[in-house]
Amino acid sequence: GAVVSQHPSRVICKSGTSVKIECRSLDFQATTMFWYRQFPKQSLMLMATSNEGSKATYEQGVEKDKFLINHASLTLSTLTVTSAHPEDSSFYICSASEVRGTSNEKLFFGSGTQLSVL
């Protein structure tokens, strides 16, 4: 089955530094990738949707200058948390869809990245 690889699985950083999280589709071309954030004991919250070769669409309340998303190829999307602060500590999850614009297609999820900002 289709696999989405997400790295790193865990990262600890100092406040004020930037962290990059990678999401790769290993055996299919992901025209659309989604980034979610999940706080403990809560559900996933959609942060942004990125389509290959175009700017990401951010959900309301998500700062696009703080959470930089790049989707330069059909197999790779990156999320960079800039100037991270302790309140950014969370579990970040990416997902990918093979076909754009088709609600019949299932999504494949990465294993998540636990970000801890000291």
Added chain:
Amino acid sequence: DAKTTQPNSMESNEEEPVHLPCNHSTISGTDYIHWYRQLPSQGPEYVIHGLTSNVNNRMASLAIAEDRKSSTLILHRATLRDAAVYYCILRERTGANNLFFGTGTRLTVIP
């Protein structure tokens, strides 16, 4: 944005069937019903999805009401590895086709 309602938690005995309900009374005619589950500290995993007809796969069955305003995920024989949070989600045909997650149902399997 989440348009589904699920019980917060359910329990099942091991090796017994489990029926996880989901209400989606505002579903539109082109929305697909997706089910995903999430184990602790992992990303969600696809379980099953459907539009109108009941669906079966190796993991589970999906029973969709005739009016499509509710559905039930059926695990035929619960195992300890099935303990997870199960999310029932509508994937819209219009818009970005992303998935908005509700609170889900936390399934506890009792040995």
